[in-house]
Amino acid sequence: MIKGLYEAHLPVSNLERSIDFYEGLGLEVDHIVDKKLAFLWIDRNKSWLGLWETENVQVDYHPSLRHIAFEVSFKDLQNSITWLKEKGYKPRKAFGFAPIEPFVMSYDTYAHAKIHFDDPDGNSLEFISTMENKNKVTGRMYLSEWMKLNEH
Structure with missing residues (x-):
């Protein structure tokens, strides 16, 4: 449905x-x-x-409120920090990861790579890309680390 x-x-x-x-x-x-x-x-x-x-914009933040994740291609996600900064947007720390590169939340057969930033009112935004997890690497880590663990 x-x-x-x-x-x-x-x-x-x-x-x-x-x-x-x-x-x-x-x-x-x-x-x-x-x-x-x-x-x-x-x-x-x-x-x-x-x-x-x-x-009434300033409602206390909670992930269930004022958050949108935009799906992007993996290639675009890899360049997202540079792209955001070139447009004057500021990537931010999320889940303990500094915005030095996208980070990954990895599960059994798939993983999400992501980067977070805010709009002018503090609404939480995210670029996210889903990836196949052939080696079943699990956990949270920077994308470069995940890529090394998923090499064949």
């Missing part, structure tokens, strides 16, 4: 600033409602992000 996630929503304090930020990540504005709500395509006709301008 469920085919995927169609939309997610985040609170923002300044809609124009946030639209600029997300357009810089490659999202495309579809429409704006009453100058307080914008819908941007993540993947046209498949998934979008709703940005709601509000005075």
